[in-house]
Amino acid sequence: ATLDGSGPATLDEPGPSKSPAKELETEVARRRTFAVISHPDAGKSTLTEALALHARVISEAGAIHGKAGRRSTVSDWMEMEKARGISVSSTALQFNYQTSPDAEITNVINLVDTPGHADFSEDTYRVLTAVDAAVMLIDAAKGLEPQTLKLFQVCRQFGIPVITVINKWDRPGQSPLELFDEIESRIGLTPTPLYWPVGIAGDFRGLLDVQDGSYIRFTRTAGGATIAPEEFMSAEAAAEREGVDWDTAVEESDLLISSGQQHDQEMFLAGQTSPVIFGSAMLNFGVRQILDTLVALAPSPGPRDDVSGGVREVTDPFSAVVFKVQAGMDTAHRDRLAFMRVVSGVFERGMVVTHSQTKKPFTTKYALTVFGRDRTTVENAYPGDIVGLVNATALAPGHTLYTDKKVEFPPIPSFAPEHFSALRVDSADKYKKFRRAVEQLDSEGVVQVLRNDIRGDASPVLAAVGPMQFEVVTARMKTEFGVDARMEPLGYSLARRTDAASAVELGRQRGVEVFTRTDGALLALVSDKWRLQYIQKEMPELTLEPLVAAG
Ligand code: GDP
Numbered sequence: 001a002t003l004d005g006s007g008p009a010t011l012d013e014p015g016p017s018k019s020p021a022k023e024l025e026t027e028v029a030r031r032r033t034f035a036v037i038s039h040p041d042a043g044k045s046t047l048t049e050a051l052a053l054h055a056r057v058i059s060e061a062g063a064i065h066g067k068a069g070r071r072s073t074v075s076d077w078m079e080m081e082k083a084r085g086i087s088v089s090s091t092a093l094q095f096n097y098q099t100s101p102d103a104e105i106t107n108v109i110n111l112v113d114t115p116g117h118a119d120f121s122e123d124t125y126r127v128l129t130a131v132d133a134a135v136m137l138i139d140a141a142k143g144l145e146p147q148t149l150k151l152f153q154v155c156r157q158f159g160i161p162v163i164t165v166i167n168k169w170d171r172p173g174q175s176p177l178e179l180f181d182e183i184e185s186r187i188g189l190t191p192t193p194l195y196w197p198v199g200i201a202g203d204f205r206g207l208l209d210v211q212d213g214s215y216i217r218f219t220r221t222a223g224g225a226t227i228a229p230e231e232f233m234s235a236e237a238a239a240e241r242e243g244v245d246w247d248t249a250v251e252e253s254d255l256l257i258s259s260g261q262q263h264d265q266e267m268f269l270a271g272q273t274s275p276v277i278f279g280s281a282m283l284n285f286g287v288r289q290i291l292d293t294l295v296a297l298a299p300s301p302g303p304r305d306d307v308s309g310g311v312r313e314v315t316d317p318f319s320a321v322v323f324k325v326q327a328g329m330d331t332a333h334r335d336r337l338a339f340m341r342v343v344s345g346v347f348e349r350g351m352v353v354t355h356s357q358t359k360k361p362f363t364t365k366y367a368l369t370v371f372g373r374d375r376t377t378v379e380n381a382y383p384g385d386i387v388g389l390v391n392a393t394a395l396a397p398g399h400t401l402y403t404d405k406k407v408e409f410p411p412i413p414s415f416a417p418e419h420f421s422a423l424r425v426d427s428a429d430k431y432k433k434f435r436r437a438v439e440q441l442d443s444e445g446v447v448q449v450l451r452n453d454i455r456g457d458a459s460p461v462l463a464a465v466g467p468m469q470f471e472v473v474t475a476r477m478k479t480e481f482g483v484d485a486r487m488e489p490l491g492y493s494l495a496r497r498t499d500a501a502s503a504v505e506l507g508r509q510r511g512v513e514v515f516t517r518t519d520g521a522l523l524a525l526v527s528d529k530w531r532l533q534y535i536q537k538e539m540p541e542l543t544l545e546p547l548v549a550a551g
Helices: 020-029 044-054 079-084 122-130 146-158 176-187 235-242 244-258 265-269 287-297 428-444 468-481 500-507 529-538
Strands: 031-038 056-060 092-097 107-112 133-139 162-167 190-198 206-209 214-218 230-233 273-278 319-327 336-344 352-355 360-363 367-370 386-389 400-402 419-425 448-451 461-464 485-489 494-498 512-517 522-526
Touching: 020 031, 031 044, 031 122, 031 146, 031 287, 044 092, 044 107, 044 133, 044 287, 107 287, 122 146, 122 319, 122 336, 133 146, 133 287, 146 176, 162 176, 162 287, 176 190, 176 244, 176 273, 190 214, 190 244, 190 287, 206 235, 206 244, 214 235, 230 235, 235 244, 265 273, 273 287, 419 428, 419 468, 428 448, 428 468, 461 468, 461 522, 468 485, 494 500, 494 529, 500 512, 500 522, 522 529
Parallel strands: 031 107, 031 133, 133 162, 162 273, 190 273
Antiparallel strands: 056 092, 092 107, 190 206, 206 214, 214 230, 319 336, 319 400, 336 386, 352 360, 352 400, 367 386, 419 461, 419 485, 448 461, 448 512, 494 522, 512 522
């Protein structure tokens, strides 16, 4: 059921007679790796469960945390997380999916979780370096919300194509055209209708398949616990069945198409347009359409640029990029888990790979795809897959692993922090340990560490994308380094990149303080956006550039 016929539907199943190279190509072609970007409560967990319900889940890595029947996951290591019922980690869920029972190939879908509640952190953004597409999940009543916007900006920056899903159509909400307007005018992304709702928000009957004009009518099941039965109808039958609601759906989507808003694969891949699906994760309406769209339109894993200006092709020898590191908080599991995305070649458990940053060999005997109490080892992984490595002490986000053919991928950029705290240690005799702890957390990319001469070395300032990162730092300082540290929140809310020439004048301004980040960047912290606007107006010659993903 590919929408444009360009999907991998003609590929053969891998067979024993195939050459390894051919087999690798087949594995790559059938994979889709994506993340859901959304604001808390838009329905990400509900959608994740619905997607898993529609597919045969083959492994699970802590991504599912539905309110009911929450499984114990790796995040249970952290008491802090247990108490709050949230997960600090971002991990992956992998499942098989067939677009139809007689489809020639079975797709492999990797859904990488974006931690996004109170645990919003730099990891949330970093996850997006590991995916090939994003599903932007929007609540039909609320429209675009702040966290969705921030994550969307990162997708834009990384050139990740975005599929839009308007969720909760079973509840009263805005009109579809209003939502389209909002997307277009606020983020400059042109939405293109793919599956249009029949029935207003709150009276969801089914979907008009905009590409072929047919109708998919859904039937509710008790509590949305099972896949909603679908009835397929021609336009004529739909008009008869739904009357004016069908006519409205056809008119509205035609209006958009005639104004040029139809799906165009190139524009979509270039991040200029976004195909839109209406649905209800809770009722399981439109969920199959999301999967089919991922298979038909989202790109399969592709080549990645390296630091030397070359390109690592998916068919090159094994390489992977680390996008997240999680340290075990529980003293009984003093593990460090590094999550890598396979970029090229075949990963085989036990293979010895080279860590590009240290040039040292790294044994992958303990590679995992499933975390938590019942850890399951992974035997093979292909480009697009996510693998966890245990006891990966030297690995940090952005690091490269490879075999045979040397490669190093560019580092992951650091993102615009919005929370700032001074870090202090209570007893002076712990200073050495404190220093080591700060260095370690900095190198892992848990927080950004800022310093200036006025505060001195003993009082660095920590900068984070989400406030939860500070709690992680305090907890790890205590459990791993035996240091009681205190955090003093500072009255700054944004950071701008500046330069040495501007730093002196900026340092004289009220509500501004200049710091050097560990990577050498000069950052001006500013109390609020009004202060920033004032300075920019009064002293336009000063350098104050937004950082990546300025929210
Ligand atoms: P998350 O915070 O994005 O993971 O959102 P959840 O999946 O936890 O959903 C937040 C709330 O919205 C829960 O009460 C869900 O039951 C509800 N919800 C999610 N999807 C839908 C939907 O399609 N329709 C309706 N009516 N409620 C939904």
